Amino acid sequence: MAHQSQLQLMMYAESALHPQEDAGQVTAVSSHLTSCHECRSLVATLQAEARSFSKALALSADAQSLQAPNPSRFRRAHPLRDLTLATLMASLVTGLVQWSWKALFEELVLSAVAWGTETWTPSTYALANRTFLFFQEKGADMLNNYLALIIAVLGVLALFGLRSIWRKPGIFPALLLTVAGSVTLFGMAPPSHALEVIHQEEAVVIDASETINDTLIVAAQDVTVHGNVEGNLFVAAEIVTVTGNIAGTLIAFAEDVLVTGNVEGMTVTAGDSVEFEAAMLDGDLWLAGDSIELDRDTIAKGNLVSGSGSLDMAGSVAKDLFAGAERVSISGDVGEDVELSARRVTVTDSAEIGGDLSYRIPGEEELELGGNAVIRGDISYQGKPDNFQARNPLAHHDFYLWSALWFIAALLVGWLAMTLFPKLAQLDLGDARDSLKTAGVGFLALVSVPVMAVIVAITVVGLPLSFIAIAIWLTAWYLAKIVVAHLIGKAILEKPEKQPGLVLSLLVGLLIVTIAIHLPFIGGAFNLVATILGLGLMLQLWLNRNKEAASD
């Protein structure tokens, strides 16, 4: 008698034959078993064997008692709280960077460099010195103000988040709000400064005899500052009048802003009417409003950047003037270049421009140029003001060409990088908490590496290290978006039962990223977030490489 195959008997013994699909086999085996004692015995043994395997592979008591690690990543997400805490941390880190910049770079390093230049100046060293002295002159304030602005924005976000989380008063929220406020102002004020906050309905007047030794924040209906503010002044009101001296930055938001005093730092104002009368402004001016006027006695030692309905500039601007307005009138002095975009431009006889005058207006006849106006550089008509279509890169063929090239290059580089370093393809953002940690690390890397590279570069030995660090940083910057694109592609295509392929994930992710970073208005923000997250992921991967190597 021909026996059934062992495969059939095994599947029959383990009920792996379907009564319907394998009806023929089931019938054949069943009828065979009724007449074959040998096969019946084998089936019984196979069943016992299968049970034994299952029993042997069941978890032992020891294994069952294995404790799962802390399951924090599966706890209920608190995105708002996490975001707020991450914002606070980012503020703190930025503040530390700024403090380091001021305390180490400006105070110690540059002083040492200046001293060194006088005593010993081999060519490379002199070149480095000149570079950093240039930074001191041109870049320190810029970076400082830039960091301060970031901190201010992060601080406001943090305050908003905290307020949203803890609506009920209590000691803990109050404490955190205080910390958040302090962190915010830590970046704005010089390190030694404290903080004074005034918030009231009626008018606030700082008398001429009064000196505020701290950074001052004021929110009121009318704010008048006749006295001195040793720190920064932030003011939000209907009417703001500053006749005193501000040692730091002035940021004012009001319907009417009038400045007749001195501002030693940057000036940022926005309002319906912004006027400067006999003001002495040491830093750059960033102005926005319906009407902006600088009278003939106003002196600005930095650049003037404005966006307004009308701009009347009768004063003196030591550096460049960039303005976009319906109507621009220049009757004062500008030390360097003037770039204008307006419907009508008037340069009066009394105007003097040290550099070039370039302007965009609907027609050349809209420029009224006084015959006695002095323009030392070139005068160039740039055509009509940019309209949306002209500004919109999507309207140009070049945009699509370069985007396609970027896409292809990123795909190739991404594939190569992830093939050579498979761990890059394994990166994962994790839960909200991990993502925030990654964002924090990425933000830190984005901001701190260039600063540290500059600091390291002050020594001859450190200069090559600095170049290497910057090269790595730039490479990581480029790869960051590719890594995030792969994550996005993987997340979209991921299924529990199957992981998507590398090329397909990159293709989908890069397509989305390429589109997203070019979206109007939000593209830049997406680009920044993707870069920060990508940098954070790669930096964490690098920091954890020893652990990974050990586990492999």
Place this chain on the structure above:
Amino acid sequence: MADSAAFEILYKEYYPRVFALCRRLPLRHECAEDATQETFTRAYKTFRQYQSDKPFWHWIAAIAHNHCIDRLRLDGRWQEVDMSAEADFDQLASADALTEDVLIAAENQSQLHNAIDRLPEKYRLPFVMAYQVQLSYDDIAVLLELNRSHVGVLLLRAKQQLRAKLTAATKGG
């Protein structure tokens, strides 16, 4: 997003089993820990896709299996199963099933576990899925993208190798 509290309970309950599975699949201790965490992370992300009429254990075991295969592929330790060479049913060598006393002896001496660990991956995976995870032939077939008969062939091969190893070890011991 998954219900965190519910998932946390499942996580605690199934962590030892998933860990044991990852160890068997086979990843070393530290890698198995990572793989277990990654398995639960993936499961957490896709918890909505879990159909509650099926055992959770089977669902998460499939995720663990897929992740471990990915890891093995990345490490260059995974070779795709070439089923064409295995599909000739008639060529399967016949061998007697193991008697219970051999298996019990093997269990006590950890010989069975060692023998399973030494199985080629293409045999060990379906074997573990069948007798550790308790997946049906159909479920294993879906997981490995094979048909049910091929799963049977692989299991039969696995058992034949185990029988040979255990019988030799028992006789030798």
